[in-house]
Structures are given as structure tokens and as C-alpha cells.
Amino acid sequence: VSSPPEITLVNGAAADTLSTTDRGLQYGDGLFETIACSGGRARFLSLHLDRLARSCERLQITADLATIQTEIETLASGADRSIVKMIVTRGPWQARGYSFTGSEVATRIAFRFPWPAEGDTSAGVRVRTAQMRLGENAALAGIKHLSRLEQVLARAELRGGSESELLMFSSSGRLVSGTMSNVFIVRGDRLVTPRLDLCGVAGVMRRVVMREAGSAGIGVEERVVEAREIFEASEVFLTNVRLGAQPVAVLDGRKLNVGPLTRRVQELIAKAADG
């Protein structure tokens, strides 16, 4: 369980509230990044900023990335370990309605949270396939936008169970991701991760794993993954910036091998985070 934010900044000033006319609230019209910080530093910050920049471009939001970077770094520097969440919305509306003019002034909302207390999951987690499917829309695929109702409702499926995460499939039956993680499967001696051209969030830790595995000579395929493939995989692991690579020990009640490639990826991530 996580704690309330220690610090909240709205456009750089300490504040706990936001204008009710902000398009982030009105229409889910914005983006966010969740950044793991340790030793007073925001880990993989350039990858977060790169995704944010691309996502802003996709949504036609004009944001001041230099100020965002400084704000994240300053928040991170104030604690040994923390989670910094940065929301960027299109800003307050200029007139009621979905239309935007392009001259809106984006809103930054930055939070610093204490690192959550949690059990050690390196031995593996229990996972179930979700009933909730993800809608497919190429225009929104990959980006970490504020419209997250699919994930919110999916998480409710976990209630009362022993699983900590769900695997989600798209409306056309492709494997996509977890509710708050990306997924890799091992086929032979290669890593395979779903292509996120129709839905899903392209996570920063997913990109780290693809880059580091590639550099270490491990084959990585990013492609369409059919539902059945996950049940034929020799190893399955989940990634996000807080948890790194989490091996899946049990999937839909079936035990899985926490195998050598997952362990190797965990080592590569640890090395990359130190660098």
C-alpha cells in the first residue's frame, strides 16, 4: 500500500488543488510519467522524457520539457528513494467542449511519494488473465495518457484473489500487457514482447530490457503475440520501473519456471540502473 504524496507542485508551486476547468479532469486530456528515484536521482530519466516528448507530440500538447526535467530532478534529489509522478495536461479549457485551439498552456502536476513498502517479489508473482479487454486505437497506442478506465476496472478483478497482476488482451485477442506492467515471454533462447501498435503503454522498463538484452547478445522480438503463446512460453516476466523484472511464478493457477533468462534480465536491469 502506498502513502499520500509528500510534495505536490502545480506548475512549480506547492499546491494541493487544480482548476476544475483543467482538460486533464474534464476529458482525460493529458499524459503522465511515473519515475523510480534512488540515491536522490531519477532513474532512466532520459527515457521518461523521451516518451513524454513523443506523447506530447502525438496529442499535440506543447509542454516545456526543460522545466519538467528540472522539476523531476529537484524532487528526486530531496529523498533517498522515492516515486515521482509527473502529470502533464493540455491545461485549462479555453471554451467548454472537446475541441482545442492549440494555444492552450499545459499544466504540470508533480508529486513525490515515499517508496512504497512491499514484499520481495523477486521469487515470482501470481498472475491471472483479465476478463477486461483493451480497446484498439492506433492513435493512442503506446502513450501513457490519462484515460485509464480500462486499467482501473481490470484491477477490480484482482479483489479477493491471491494474484498481484493481470495479463490483458486486446479486443481482437492479442496479448498486450499487465494492468501496470509490460510483459515478456521466453521462446527458445529469445525474449518476445507484444508490439504495442494498437493498444497498451510502451513502458520505460520495457525499453530498458529491450536495449540491455540486445546489447548483451540476447535476441529480442517485438511482435504480435497470440494468446496461446503465453501458455507455451518457458518463462514469463513483467516489467515496470518500480519493480524491474518480476518473474511470473503462477499463471492462471499453473506453475511456471523462474528461469535463467529472467534472472539474467534482472542482473542487466540492476547494472543499467546503477550506471
Add this chain to the structure above:
Amino acid sequence: VSSPPEITLVNGAAADTLSTTDRGLQYGDGLFETIACSGGRARFLSLHLDRLARSCERLQITADLATIQTEIETLASGADRSIVKMIVTRGPWQARGYSFTGSEVATRIAFRFPWPAEGDTSAGVRVRTAQMRLGENAALAGIKHLSRLEQVLARAELRGGSESELLMFSSSGRLVSGTMSNVFIVRGDRLVTPRLDLCGVAGVMRRVVMREAGSAGIGVEERVVEAREIFEASEVFLTNVRLGAQPVAVLDGRKLNVGPLTRRVQELIAKAADG
């Protein structure tokens, strides 16, 4: 162009700001209703409340509908003509993350806007088909939730053109709706409107038209509508609570007949709104 809100109430108290930890902002985790008010009365209020109640149930949000009704009625009574917008979110988060406990306390954010100045569109509007497709998700279909990025991005396609609305299709190619309206087509002597089981918002004016047309002996079909059917229709009109039934005079540059069934529906709506 619409004006800023004359009144904003957050949980019943005058306020222009909302907690930054509200799940409406964080995750698009909430709903809204936009209500046309005239003569100091909220038109079709029971239909709005009915949709809100069903939508809250779908999203597992517990809201105080009696208080919401009173608040809408009070706001409406303070002006001759106005637009009241009521947002209901799941409330402030209890802990960071998509998961909700079910014991959150919903937030109400109510706005009253002056009725927007606008040209007379009863002679028909120009409409284009949108490039942006709507993702399909049965769990979210029909409800007016806060995750509206698809509509926001679609509206940007209208920039620089002479059209006032776009027709949107789903990822699998079905006709769904406008960006801020529902759509009816006339085939023979019957009205046809897309079934909204996979995406789209089931508008209050759509329901009024279906009810009133049915009562007046006009056949109404709610079914899957393939893209080609819209080009074979003898009449096409759009509905929302502010504009009633708006005939489509030009679709993708092709002139359409503003025909007798659309005129008949406009009369039926006017009578129902008076009642």
C-alpha cells in the same frame, strides 16, 4: 464559442479547484452529464439521472443521486437558459494506483454555463467522416465517462474546414456516432441508429428520439450499421441535448436531402421538451 462557467460547485460548495489526488484527474475515473436547461428547468432530467445511475453501477462508483438531482435542479432554476454539466468522479484516491477499494467517496463537480451563442443549424450542417477510429470495449460502451481523448483528437480534424461535426467509425468499421452527437439514418420509412454495445455514448437525446418516434408510430431500429449504409441513407441527422436533431445537409462534400422524417423528429423533440 462557449463562455466560462458562471457557477462551479465542488461537493455542493462554491469552488474553482479540485484535489490533485482526485481519481477523475489521475485516471479519467468518473462520469459526466451535460444537461440542457430552459425556463429554469433541467430538460429530460430523469433520463440523465437514469444514465448516470446505470453508469455509476458499471464503474462501481457509489454516488448520492438524490443530492445530484437537487443540485442540478437548483443550478437550472437560477437562469432562463443554461447548460449544466455534472461530473461525478470516484473521488480522491486512498492510495496511489489504479486499484480502488470501493469505499472511496465520490466527488461531484457541477458547472452552470450560459447557453452558447450559435447560428441556427436547423437547415442542416456539414459533416465529414473522421479518420480517428473508436476503440471497442464492451465494458465502457454507452457510458459517458471522463476518458475522452478519442473525441478530443478527432475534433482536431475539423480545424480549417467548413464542417461542424465528424462521423466516427469503430476500429472494426462500424458506424458509431459523431464526436459529440449520436447519429440516425433513414432507410425507407424507418429510423436506424447504431447499436452502442462496443463503443460510443448512448446520448439522452438519442433515447428521446427513439422513445418519441416509437410512440408516434415511426419504426426505429437499433442495430449494427455498416459504413456503406450511411451513403445509401435518404436522410441523416445528429442528436444531442443542446441541438436536438440536426439534419446533415452535406456529408463528405455530397449533398443530402433534409427530408420529412428529420423534420418530423424535430417536431416530436420540441413537443417532448415542452412537456
